[in-house]
Amino acid sequence: xxxxxxxxxxxxxxxxxxxxxxxxxxxxxxxxxxxxxxxxxxxxxxxxxxxxxxxxxxxxxxxxxxxxxxxxxxxxxxxxxxxxxxxxxxxxxxxxxxxxxxxxxxxxxxxxxxxxxxxxxxxxxxxxxxxxxxxxxxxxxxxxxxxxxxxxxxxxxxxxxxxxxxxxxxxxxxxxxxxxxxxxxxxxxxxxxxxxxxx
Numbered sequence: 001x002x003x004x005x006x007x008x009x010x011x012x013x014x015x016x017x018x019x020x021x022x023x024x025x026x027x028x029x030x031x032x033x034x035x036x037x038x039x040x041x042x043x044x045x046x047x048x049x050x051x052x053x054x055x056x057x058x059x060x061x062x063x064x065x066x067x068x069x070x071x072x073x074x075x076x077x078x079x080x081x082x083x084x085x086x087x088x089x090x091x092x093x094x095x096x097x098x099x100x101x102x103x104x105x106x107x108x109x110x111x112x113x114x115x116x117x118x119x120x121x122x123x124x125x126x127x128x129x130x131x132x133x134x135x136x137x138x139x140x141x142x143x144x145x146x147x148x149x150x151x152x153x154x155x156x157x158x159x160x161x162x163x164x165x166x167x168x169x170x171x172x173x174x175x176x177x178x179x180x181x182x183x184x185x186x187x188x189x190x191x192x193x194x195x196x197x198x199x
Contacts, residue, residue, distance in 0.1 A: 017190055033084075036089060071134050077109075077117060141180050143184050
């Protein structure tokens with residue numbers, strides 16, 4: 001894999017699994033920072049799940065104010081800091097969070113979009129918006145990981161917006177996340193088919 005492979009991983013048509021291409025701006029940023037192929041594949045999988053979540057939530061809760069483009073960009077770049085901390089691609093660590101936010105800011109990304117690199121793992125922090133929650137949720141459910149605390153926060157936002165009871169939203173969200181989780185093995189296999197580093 002070479003630097004020239006980043007755009008193809010980010011944007012080529014895919015049937016197995018069917019993943020939407022990353023936004024052009026995100027793909028270019030990943031190429032500029034020398035993102036490893038596995039990182040680009042991971043971001044593409046999370047971005048696709050974020051798009052699925054948006055497609056689910058928008059018609060069901062039309063009164064929910066959210067910036068869909070910010071969610072998609074945030075999902076497409078949330079782990080960009082792992083380009084600087086590649087050990088965190090295959091092991092634990094949180095250094096990539098602040099590093100990713102700074103890296104995006106250095107490349108001219110507005111703070112409102114760069115924030116997702118720092119907030120995707122801290123959904124209980126004060127000031128966390130619904131966009132942040134959706135990026136965090138996509139980053140978990142892409143591999144069929146369920147986090148009740150995070151899901152409860154999403155349910156609370158939905159219930160606050162349209163007045164339907166939380167239990168009803170919980171059941172609907174649970175059904176949606178279960179459906180998204182059914183393709184987790186294919187997404188994981190896709191991510192793992194890409195090397196951790198460049199040759």
